[in-house]
Each structure stands twice: as structure tokens, then as C-alpha cells.
Amino acid sequence: GVLGGLRPREAYLLKCLVAAGQDHVLGAELGWAGAGGHERHRNGGGGGSALREALYSLADLVGRWSEEGAADDEAGSGETELLLGRLLKFLGDIEEFYDCVGGIIGYQIMALELLSVSKSKDSKHRHSKDKFVDFHVPTGLNLLEDTEYASQAALWGIEGLPELGEIYPIGGAGDRLGLMDSDTGESLPAALLPYCGRSLLEGLMRDLQAREFLHFKIFGKQCITPVAVMTSSVKNNHEHIVAICERLEWFGRGRENFRLFEQPLVPVVNAEDGKWLISESLLPVGKPGGHGAIWKLACDRGVFEWLYRHGRKGATVRQVSNVVAATDLTLMALAGIGLRHNKKLGFASCERRPGATEGVNVLIEKQNLDGLWEYGITCIEYTEFEKYGISEPTATNGSLQASYPANTNILYVDLQAAQEVGSRKNASCLPGIVLNLKKAVSYVDHLGFESLRVAG
Secondary structure (H helix, E strand, C coil): CCCCCCCHHHHHHHHHHHHHCHHHHHCCCCCCCCCCHHHHCCCCCCCCCHHHHHHHHHHHHHHHHHCCCCCCCHHHHHHHHHHHHHHHHHHHHHHHHHHCHHHHHHHHHHHHHHHHHHHHCCCCHCCCCCCCEEECCCCCCCCCCCCHHHHHHHHHHHHHCCCCCEEEEECCCCHHHHCCCCCCCEEHHHHHHCCCCEECCCCHHHHHHHHHHHHHHHHHHHCCCCEEEEEEEEHHHHHHHHHHHEEEEEEEHHHHHHHCCCCCEEEEEECCCCCEEEEEEEEEEECCCHHHHHHHHHHCCHHHHHHHCCCEEEEECCCCCCCCCCCCCHHHHHHHHHCCCCCCCCEEEEECCCCCCEEEEEEEECCCCCCCCCCCEEEEHHHHHHCCCCCCCCCCECCCHHHHHEEEEEEEHHHHHHHHHHCCCCHCCCCCCCCCCCCCCEEECCCCCCEEEECC
């Protein structure tokens, strides 16, 4: 009777959860199943069905709520509906966003494959379907050396500002910062970190307004750049971002010049057995899926069409925690070269310090299954260095690895090219899928205890 009111879509999501091997989320392994559930199993009523046993556990949990303090059936049902609705939304977001790889089940298969590779003793990149041949240090314009061209490129960037949008992926948890509200003890997202007396988000907007003012001083025309912001629900990130914008009256730019779109959370997978970590009753531990999600999400949420309506053809993508990205000519020159030469994608890079927890940009040379040679510039995350045979430079192995420039997460993108990638109906719309197992995940488990697990 408790589960009979589920819509077909909701029942499907729960079946996918169990088919992906995560029936413990419904209570099967958390000690919630009542005696009735165990009795059914002994009598053969379960029929060996993991789904049936999982749903029995859920029904038993609901029954215990009713017995242990619900004022009446309606109140107990309301609490059940709230918790189950929260789980169904979590599952629905995964199913929708990862439809390109098979939804919930496809996501879990992908996670297990990545775990399998990470556990393999011989997990070098040659296991790929494409035969990676070599990595090379990419070449590009050095703004410090060719200052005359850098100044010209920056002028192109300022002149082309009316054709540019800004995209800020600021939905990350920012766990490494350890930022907390001093009054409430609440963990806060990276966008709220105070820097020079202002939040990082305010710093981004001040940098943008400075470039717009420079455009006005040089060309005598005022322009307002549309800003697309990818948020998430972790640490109430989305609510905090909206609160800052409303408190500062949308920075005097008008609400219509902002587009906030929320990034779905993904389950954190235990590195030992591939099980999703559980933080609360019926709710897995969720984290933002990374910046690579932005292209598909922008397609799903209509962000590209919104930028087109503002007359934009390219965009500057900037990470919120890179506070020096707008120093000197960097952002202006990057966008200027991209616009002037009709580039599809461009990186701004800098010298990387050995041991830094940042990726590197490399030129890949590879031969695919058809025997054709391919070249492309991509980012290798620091968590993948061992997998791809990239070692940190030392006094004995030379400085080749030090020559790989650091990935600063500052990009120029052609909107049509990015939309083409994000609208693909397969895994290629999710570039650079990695599982970060380098650091243990700290979380409060379903029993209320602080736990530490190697997971990603």
C-alpha cells in the first residue's frame, strides 16, 4: 500500500537503483528491514528478487516510522513521501543527465570500469581503444615574450566584447578550502570565499565590469555581457549564489543578463566495492560531477540559445578560484585570438609547479583503430598522471614534465562548437571522465558518525 502509489517513472528509477547494485540505499544492508522482511525471505516469499527484498525493506522502514512516533497515518506518510521524494529526485537527475550513457545503470557501469582500471597493476594508457603514442609539450603564444602581439590580441578581445559571453562553473564543493560560516558552522562553497574584502563571485563581476568599462573608454559604446553561471545544490551553493546576486541587486546589470543553471549531483562511489556511500536515510552522498558536465548541461538547459539571443558567438570560461586570471592581458588576449581567428577552443596556461594539485595541458599524438594519426590538445588531470605515465620532475629525470603547462581552467570557446559537443547522444558529450581516488572522502554516515572512505 505504501509503494502502490508510485508513478511508473518512479518505480522505474527504483528498479534501476537495484539493478545497478545499490539496493542498500533502500535499507537492505542498513539494519532497517523488520522481522517481517526476514520472515518473508525465509519462507521464499522474496523469490530471490533483490528488488522485492529492497522494497520490503523500504515498506518495513515506513512501518517502523508509523509505530515510533507518527501522530497519525497522514503524518507518517508525509515524512515517508518527503524522504522518498528526495531520493527519487536524486535518481531522476542522474537518469536525465546521464541518458547519453544509459542513465543510472550506465553511470554505474562507467564508474566500475574506472575503478577496475585504477586497481589494475598495468593500467597505462595503452589499454585505450585508441593507441596513445606520445605526449608532447604544446606550443602557443607566450604573452610575456611577444608583448606587441599580446597587446594587439588584447585589443581584439576588448573590441569583440559585444560578441562574447562569460561562463562561470562555480558549483564545486570547494572542500579543499575548508570554508565555514563562523556563526553557524555551515560548510560554504568556494564562491563565498572572501578575497580582498569581497567574495570570489564579486571579484569575477568586478573584473568583467572593468573590461566593459575599458571597451566604453576606447570605443565609446556601452555593452553588458551576459553571464551564464553553473551552480549546484551541494552546500546550498545555488541558494548562496542567488542570495549574493539579489543582495547586490544583480550587480546593477539586471536579472535578465544572468542565467543560472544547476548542476546535478552524482553519487560518491566506494573504491572498494563500487557501492554508493550513504549519508542519510534513503539518500546517497552526492557531489558535483565536475566542470566537464557544463557543455551537456548547457544544452539541456537552453543556455546556448540564451547566449545566441544576446548576439554572442564565443565565450570566456573562468574558474571562480583563479583570482589572478584577469591580471594584465590574459583574458582579453585569449578571447581576442579566439574571436579574430575563429578558434573553436583555447586554453590559457602557465608554468606548473611540481607537486601542484592541478592538471597539465598536453599535445596528444595517437594512432586510432583505422591506422590514422590524430593530434589534439587536451588536459590531463593530476589524478591521472600515474595512469598516463606522467611522472613529477626531479633532479634525475629532467624537466620535461615541468615543461607541460598547467591547466588554469581559463578557456575560450566557440559557442556553436561547444554546443555541437554537448548535444551528442553518446559518452563523447562528457569529455574527460575521471574518478578521483587520490583523496579520502569525509562524510557523516547514516548512523551519524563521521566517516572517511577512499571514494570518488
